[in-house]
Amino acid sequence: MLVCGGGIYGAWTAYDAALRGLKVALVEQGDWASATSSASSKLIHGGLRYLETYDFKLVRKALKERRLLLQIAPHRVWPLRFGVPVYADSRNGTLKLKAGLTLYDTLAGFPDGQMRHRHFGRAQFSDHFPFLDEASLKGGFTYGDAQTDDARLVLELVAGAMAQGAVCVNYAKLLAWNEVRGQVCGATVQDGVSGITAQVRARQCVSTAGPWMAAIAPDQAWCRLSRGIHLVMPALQTGEAILLTAKQDGRVFFIIPWYGRTLLGTTDTDYRGDVDRVVVEEEDVAYLLAAANRYLKTGWTRQDVIGSYAGVRVMKQSDAAHPSDASRDWELKTTGNGLLYAIGGKLTSAREDAAVIVDTVCTRSGVAAGCATGGRDFPWKPPRKFEEWSDQTGAQAQRLGIDAECAKWLRRRHGVRIEQIYRLVGEAPQLAARIVPALPFIHADLLLCARDEMVVHLADLLRRRLPLLILARLDTAEVRRLAELVAPVMGWDEDRIAREVEACGP
Numbered sequence: 001m002l003v004c005g006g007g008i009y010g011a012w013t014a015y016d017a018a019l020r021g022l023k024v025a026l027v028e029q030g031d032w033a034s035a036t037s038s039a040s041s042k043l044i045h046g047g048l049r050y051l052e053t054y055d056f057k058l059v060r061k062a063l064k065e066r067r068l069l070l071q072i073a074p075h076r077v078w079p080l081r082f083g084v085p086v087y088a089d090s091r092n093g094t095l096k097l098k099a100g101l102t103l104y105d106t107l108a109g110f111p112d113g114q115m116r117h118r119h120f121g122r123a124q125f126s127d128h129f130p131f132l133d134e135a136s137l138k139g140g141f142t143y144g145d146a147q148t149d150d151a152r153l154v155l156e157l158v159a160g161a162m163a164q165g166a167v168c169v170n171y172a173k174l175l176a177w178n179e180v181r182g183q184v185c186g187a188t189v190q191d192g193v194s195g196i197t198a199q200v201r202a203r204q205c206v207s208t209a210g211p212w213m214a215a216i217a218p219d220q221a222w223c224r225l226s227r228g229i230h231l232v233m234p235a236l237q238t239g240e241a242i243l244l245t246a247k248q249d250g251r252v253f254f255i256i257p258w259y260g261r262t263l264l265g266t267t268d269t270d271y272r273g274d275v276d277r278v279v280v281e282e283e284d285v286a287y288l289l290a291a292a293n294r295y296l297k298t299g300w301t302r303q304d305v306i307g308s309y310a311g312v313r314v315m316k317q318s319d320a321a322h323p324s325d326a327s328r329d330w331e332l333k334t335t336g337n338g339l340l341y342a343i344g345g346k347l348t349s350a351r352e353d354a355a356v357i358v359d360t361v362c363t364r365s366g367v368a369a370g371c372a373t374g375g376r377d378f379p380w381k382p383p384r385k386f387e388e389w390s391d392q393t394g395a396q397a398q399r400l401g402i403d404a405e406c407a408k409w410l411r412r413r414h415g416v417r418i419e420q421i422y423r424l425v426g427e428a429p430q431l432a433a434r435i436v437p438a439l440p441f442i443h444a445d446l447l448l449c450a451r452d453e454m455v456v457h458l459a460d461l462l463r464r465r466l467p468l469l470i471l472a473r474l475d476t477a478e479v480r481r482l483a484e485l486v487a488p489v490m491g492w493d494e495d496r497i498a499r500e501v502e503a504c505g506p
């Protein structure tokens, strides 16, 4: 089975298929998760706002996946509470929100107290979120959802697929699907590093190329593309996220803590541009800052924006005037030559959708094997009780001089592989130091990622393995220092270092 596209859909598909015993190849034209799957809001969520469009099936399915992922990947997916303020002029008042959140908890199967919603009076809510404007505040709610690091989620699944025997290659572009007697039978793939072209033979071919497939799909009329951007802002005084409604147009947006910064997003605008060059537009920045500043006591300015990123969603075509109102459904389709392709979907529900892809492949190939990812622990999940393991690895970190915040993120980033980071620090204690004082990344992490995580370019390392270029304003000297640090592991000479540093530039 040949899978084209190493985002979340390709990763889950390859992993599930390899676990079921199929012979699998996965090719990705750039780096793993270099497109939409690293440009998300990083939420593993049911999608509270879809209740307004009565999309109960979608919400129930996503909430089921949320519960499962929290269980099988506690290091990769962690709970995150959200606040929802109620103001005198809020589109949704206390009663409507109470009903919505009760339904959300019900669809989630009545989760425990950590995830269940709670109501707060005005003073209590203000204490909780002291940076929110209090004028006309009536109170609010908090409710539970979950968060991840999307790029690392993909990476761990690719690593899992490889551990099960799949051949997974990044920087390998599928140039054309090959056919015999009108049926797809493999593809021509070009290695982006050597330029060598290879013919890959496969009995089953699947495209999980997201926006690229949508751009060339035979039934393009099915698809609607929309661009979503996020801004990286300074940390706020909270460990919780906030769901707000933009006063300009009534759209929902989020303020989300992530790696010690705040993600502000997202936008949702119809996209007809080049899928290879999705960029943040100045008008999107202005929209998000204006939306947030209607709620913040101390507003953010353009100078507060530390970083930004953009991605493209694929959605079902609809009459909805605004893409925000279009369904986030996913669908598996087939072209006339037998190529299976996936369109739409969410990070949250990609596992279940990928199982449908592999079920179809198995049926077509006469293989009797059911979905293998359902109850299975993630490849890097610690083997012991998560809390116990967290305490023990926290104590180890302290002995090694790694600060507690960094240790918390190391657990989430690496799961059991944290032992390898500790080994590096044990051999060279200076590697316990943070790379940038404001962010919870240490030098040993950088080295392990460079050594073990299929990094080809410096940008892979500094954008996705550790999202430093997104979360910090690094100058050229700092980027160069990091390139020189990993150069011996990467086998880079002076020339290559210079080229890699330049490619990371603005």
Ligand SMILES: Cc1cc2nc3c(=O)[nH]c(=O)nc-3n(C[C@H](O)[C@H](O)[C@H](O)COP(=O)(O)OP(=O)(O)OC[C@H]3O[C@@H](n4cnc5c(N)ncnc54)[C@H](O)[C@@H]3O)c2cc1C
Pocket: 004, 005, 006, 007, 008, 009, 010, 027, 028, 029, 030, 031, 032, 033, 034, 035, 036, 037, 038, 039, 040, 041, 042, 043, 044, 045, 172, 173, 174, 175, 208, 209, 210, 211, 212, 213, 226, 227, 228, 229, 266, 311, 312, 313, 344, 345, 346, 347, 348, 349
């Ligand atoms: C702004 C935004 C916020 C979002 N937030 C959330 C969220 O918080 N939670 C959630 O659940 N979902 C969220 N989503 C949705 C989620 O991110 C997407 O559904 C998901 O990432 C899509 O994954 P994918 O694998 O289909 O596509 P992609 O991640 O785009 O992967 C497709 C891959 O195919 C590769 N490719 C294309 N052509 C070729 C070729 N010829 N050869 C080889 N490789 C090729 C591309 O390089 C790309 O890496 C969000 C989406 C957006 C845009």
